[in-house]
Amino acid sequence: MASKSSKSSPRPKTRDRILQTALALFNEEGEAEVSTVEIAAVLDISPGNLYYHFKGKDAIIEGLFDDFEEEIRQVLTAPIAKPLAVEDNWIYLYIIFEEIHDFRFFYNALPTLLDRCPSLQPRFRRLMALKQDVAKAILISLQKAGVLAISQTGVDLLAERIALQITYWIQYCSLKDPNRKEAALIHEGVFSILSQLTPWLGEDGIAYATLLEEFYESRNA
């Protein structure tokens, strides 16, 4: 019942090519600025053909969301295993950011998009909640391990702020500087989020901050 965009069939399937091209165009120009005709033109197929595969633009958007949801769920449901040290969670942030970047057209007009495709509303909301829950779970495990000296309500607030920052970091940075390279942008986002934990680390805070800055600089040259 979900979309099979993976390696089930041999041929280059038009349906998948449509999704792929639509995604690229949406991300570049914004979903609102891209018409079905344009997608078809880029693919060098007829609009009629496109409509054979998708009932319309909304169906394409839903198809793309299927992919996004699947990938993001994989990331979010996997890592609830080993929190280790604070700095070991950065890899998940990276992956989430990359996922969001890949589907950034979606995040660039969330309210508009969700009320044009009401079926996506609950699904997106569940993803947001899941993201925040995972953040909270990680924070709590760090708290219980004595790494984070933070109160219970502090955890809730922090988890929410982190979830918000993850959601909008890429858009915010792109607004400030549209020419920013993806890698640098994501790297800085991870750094910004992790650096937020510093003041709750007590004595280890200084060491952590140093470590974090080294990590940050390491990719900045």
Add this chain to the structure above:
Amino acid sequence: MASKSSKSSPRPKTRDRILQTALALFNEEGEAEVSTVEIAAVLDISPGNLYYHFKGKDAIIEGLFDDFEEEIRQVLTAPIAKPLAVEDNWIYLYIIFEEIHDFRFFYNALPTLLDRCPSLQPRFRRLMALKQDVAKAILISLQKAGVLAISQTGVDLLAERIALQITYWIQYCSLKDPNRKEAALIHEGVFSILSQLTPWLGEDGIAYATLLEEFYESRNA
């Protein structure tokens, strides 16, 4: 050279009624979903009349931005006077949030809107930078006063996170729960932002946290 939407002339001026109605509709349904014809219909004037006052929808948007920019600048350029204690800055947060809420249609599709109205791009970017600069200035004065135990780069990071959170808080909360009342939403946003300062307050942190929660509860009944 700016828009005169204030009390300069006696009559109820159609131009202003257009702006006012457009703003209400944009906020409710999203800018993309509102046509010039619809605006005219709600106002009970003809589309032709609307086009007499504004070259088109983009001109209306720019007119609204003029108002927004003016108001937000007033707030942001005024307060650089007395930072006092941490908790005294909450009033500015309130006002900024209300301003953003009043023009939320704009924030709900920033990337799309800005590349449809390129003239607004540098203006909006300046506003974002100003917001972040003000946040930073306040944080620095608190730091210098010995209230905030935070490093120089810590201030930069914190100011950026705060600016981001201000920008997107309302949208984020509305996505989670569309029925949330404006007042509660803003109140919680102010609380969330201020609570972020707690861990840098050292010994006063506990007192501050308590004070903050009382402030939060006080409006929550």
Add this chain to the structure above:
DNA sequence: GTCTATATTAGGATAGAC
């Protein structure tokens, strides 16, 4: 599955009378 052709609609925008 894919094409060509075309129907349908709606939004943006203007001309000219009042």
Add this chain to the structure above:
DNA sequence: GTCTATCCTAATATAGAC
């Protein structure tokens, strides 16, 4: 300043041949 009437354009969507 305001209205009526109308045009233009572009996007969505479908029918029917290949």
